[in-house]
Amino acid sequence: MDKEDDVTQNRWPTKENALTAKERYKAFRENCIVPTLKAWGEYRHEHLINFVLPAVEIYNQRKRESSWLNFQDLLMLAAALLRDNAEVRQYFQKRFSHLLVDEFQDTDPIQVEIMLYLAGADTTEKDWRKLMTRQGSLFMVGDPKQAIYRTPMVLRQSPYRSSRVFFICLTKEATCSHGFFQLQLLLFISLASAKVISHANTTIWV
Structure with a gap:
């Protein structure tokens, strides 16, 4: 369920069958699986936190006693x-x-x-x-x-x-929103440049 909602069309009887299965799987994941996992995560969060907190406090106390910081x-x-x-x-x-x-x-x-x-x-x-x-x-x-x-x-x-x-x-x-400017840099490498880079890499790493 953690994979992309894609299908290999040549393994289905027809392309239409494959696309229909893809849409049905996508709907099933979004309408059933994702809400269920979200609800389960929210339910277990409190229990896990309450279970771990005592250990965290002991760990912090040990660090204070030893004057340690991570x-x-x-x-x-x-x-x-x-x-x-x-x-x-x-x-x-x-x-x-x-x-x-x-x-x-x-x-x-x-x-x-x-x-x-x-x-x-x-x-x-x-x-x-x-x-x-x-x-x-x-x-x-x-x-x-x-x-x-x-x-x-x-x-x-x-x-x-x-x-x-x-x-x-x-x-x-x-x-x-606070006055920053965003610069987007695009790098285009020609075939000649690629050869130069390849040669440089070889020289650096050998």
């Missing part, structure tokens, strides 16, 4: 520090006046929150989605087609094939 802790604490302390945000904005974020498709909401706190004009605004960046303070480069994370089938009613692609588009909409 990478996720560093991100969340950094975001909270910048969000709740205007003077801290001002200090780091002066220290890092311009940000270049490469491979933006590999970021997550916490990292973008930090990024916009550092580039935001209003150092008192706590909602990163409402921040307008300082002119020239932020440059992002990313390719949604390179997103490697998939979205569960129950979420595929979104036009985006990946949760990271969805997040990229959400961030793009938020930033473009």
Whole structure:
């Protein structure tokens, strides 16, 4: 049920039979399977969270006792520090006046929150989605087609094939509405250029 709603037409008696089966399968998946999985996910979510929370608290207590932080802790604490302390945000904005974020498709909401706190004009605004960046303070480069994370089938009613692609588009909409410019770069490689690139790759890797 997690596969594309496509059929191999030459394995059916007629093309019409194949297309009819495809449409029926698509309707069955969208009207039955997807709602059922969504309802099941919503039902089990509370039970799973209640089951896991005690272990999470024990883990956090052990980290506090040992003065340890993992990478996720560093991100969340950094975001909270910048969000709740205007003077801290001002200090780091002066220290890092311009940000270049490469491979933006590999970021997550916490990292973008930090990024916009550092580039935001209003150092008192706590909602990163409402921040307008300082002119020239932020440059992002990313390719949604390179997103490697998939979205569960129950979420595929979104036009985006990946949760990271969805997040990229959400961030793009938020930033473009606050004065950003979007540049779309297209690369055309001729046969001669392809030979040059092939030779360069061979030279680099040998």
